Amino acid sequence: xxxxxxxxxxxxxxxxxxxxxxxxxxxxxxxxxxxxxxxxxxxxxxxxxxxxxxxxxxxxxxxxxxxxxxxxxxxxxxxxxxxxxxxxxxxxxxxxxxxxxxxxxxxxxxxx
Numbered sequence: 001x002x003x004x005x006x007x008x009x010x011x012x013x014x015x016x017x018x019x020x021x022x023x024x025x026x027x028x029x030x031x032x033x034x035x036x037x038x039x040x041x042x043x044x045x046x047x048x049x050x051x052x053x054x055x056x057x058x059x060x061x062x063x064x065x066x067x068x069x070x071x072x073x074x075x076x077x078x079x080x081x082x083x084x085x086x087x088x089x090x091x092x093x094x095x096x097x098x099x100x101x102x103x104x105x106x107x108x109x110x111x112x
Contacts, residue, residue, distance in 0.1 A: 003088070004086070007082040007085050007107065008043070010081070011082065011105050011107075012027070012043060013078075014045075015044070016045075018047040018103070019047035023046055024046055025043065027041070027043050027044075037111045038111060042105070042106045044104040046101065046102040047102050047103070048099075048100070049097045049102050049103055051099050055095060055096075058095055059079050061077060062077065062080075091107060091109040092107070093105065
């Protein structure tokens, strides 16, 4: 469970880092429902967003989307580590994003 906490903290840190000052970060936790046995955690920001051509690569080790726009640097390892942790818990992590409008990262985990 501590490793999943690490993932959520990393995603929150990124959401805050890439949001404008005073911007909003949203966290949603969606438990299992009658027609779905999984649980989801969604972290959304309304910041810089990620270019469409970079979306398929954001979970790769050492990949940093557009270093010129990147705030505060980074090694490009955080999202790769997050993916490995989530997959070790038999889950998935996905991102949707629109450049200039923000990103939403969704972690889906099987019910226990």
